[in-house]
Amino acid sequence: MYQAIFYHRNTPTPAVFHPYLHYPIYFRELPEVNPSKLIDSAKDTLNLLPDVEACLKQLANSYEFSKNLMSAAQLSKTETVEQLIKSIGLKETPKISYNPDGIILNFDHKNKPPHCCYLSVQLRWR
Structure with a gap:
């Protein structure tokens, strides 16, 4: 497997190519979590x-x-x-x-x- 960077919607997206698959496997990068809204909801x-x-x-x-x-x-x-x-x-x-x-x-x-x-x-x- 080797890793490449693709541009999906003008955003660099990491992708991995598996040797037996003919399409890339994309990895979604998630934003940092902020639990303050969840904490406020729980208190309320x-x-x-x-x-x-x-x-x-x-x-x-x-x-x-x-x-x-x-x-x-x-x-x-x-x-x-x-x-x-x-x-x-x-x-x-x-x-x-x-x-x-x-x-x-x-x-x-x-x-x-x-x-x-x-x-x-x-x-x-x-």
């Missing part, structure tokens, strides 16, 4: 966890609450479902969607910067 998402935990504890520990939520969702009473979730006392009310198989709660910081992340909780009931 940690602020959502208390609301998620409170919601999940209410659903896990209250048979009556879970039954009311499922009944309202089955009857497509969106306002009632939202009102039940708001009654838990969350700081950030999640965006709620449901289908016959379960419920999806999307927690985010609405329009507050930074618009970096959201936390989605999908729970099955069937």
